[in-house]
Structures are given as C-alpha cells and as structure tokens.
Amino acid sequence: MPTARPDDEPDDLLMAAYANGDDTAFERxxxxxxxxxxxxxxxLLGPALAAQADEVFQDTWMRVVNARKGWMPQGASFRTWLFTLAHHRVIDVWRRSGREVTPVDDGDAPWEPDAEAGSAWARWPAPHTEDIAFWRKAGERLLHCLEQLPLAQRSAFLLHHDDELPLADVARALEVGFETAKTRLRYAMAKLRTCMGAHLAPLQTSEP
Structure with missing residues (x-):
C-alpha cells in the first residue's frame, strides 16, 4: 500500500515522487x-477556438508525463511550469488559426482610456452590493473584454489575477523579463477598465 501523504504536500515533491514511479503523486x-x-x-483560446480547449488541456498534461524523468525545479514552481507548457500550446493553436500572437505594444506610449470610461466606472455599485443581475452582467462583460485583449496581455492578466501567480512567476511563465510582464499587465488592466467602464451600463445609479 502507498504511504499516505498530507494533502498540502508541495507540488515539487509530488512531481519528484511521480518521476520516481509514484502514479498516485501525478493523480494528486x-x-x-x-x-x-x-x-x-x-x-486564452476564447470562443472562436473553444473547440480545441480539450486538446490543448490534454496535450499539456501529456507533456508533463513525457517530461517527468528529466524534470527538475529551475527557479519556477511546478504550477508556473505547467502554465508555461499550456501557454506554448495555446500559441501553437493561435498560429495555426492565423491569429496574431506577436506583442505589438510592449514599448508603446501609455494606453489612453476613453474619456467616458472613468465616469461610467465610478458609477458602479460598491463591491459588496448584492445585486446578482448586475454582477452576472459584469462577469459576462468582463469575459467579452478579455477576448478583445491581445494574447500576450490576456495571458499576463489571467495568470496574475485569475490564477494568482506573483508577477515574477508570470514573467517566468511567459518567458519574458519582469518589466515586460509588468507592462503587459498594465496595458491589460487599462484596456479592461476602459472596456468595462465605457460599455457596461450600470444597473444601479447613485441617489440624486
């Protein structure tokens, strides 16, 4: 019988155990x-390429399986490495579909939001507002706004805000410098604020 291990055992130890033949470590x-x-x-794929999500997901895990013998921590966590593998596969799919994947604005001038974005954003309810319809619509709009971002900026935003990777790990996952990752995240946030503020009409307005 395999030796029981705590559920909070670090990923790196689990991966090392898997490399040594412990299949239950991979399952965990x-x-x-x-x-x-x-x-x-x-x-990352978005609605247009959603049909290939399962393929990319499964292929990412197959790459983990195939790399287990030679895998060694190199400053990045297992999770960061895992998302790096997935990001590579997404780029492959984007390229095959003819979509642009090359960052075009890493060094451009700061993004200038629409003039109406600030006022619309400011009229939103406070985060604690229990307006389910509003937040459902806001969530739908956020997904739409995410789909408008270039892949490089969308990746940075999702890794940092959705998957909660520190910015240094975001840079490692995207295989770019720290400042480049920071710039991409800044652009992503500015564009998302503009998109959300300018186009999602608040369902609640403040009292006169």
Missing amino acids: LYTRHEAGLYRFVRR
Missing part, C-alpha cells in the same frame, strides 16, 4: 491543478 497533481489549468486554456 492533476486533481489539484485541473480546474485552474482548464480555465486558463479556455479563456
């Missing part, structure tokens, strides 16, 4: 990261 890694990885892949 898969269970731990399954939902987050699939969500990341699905949102």
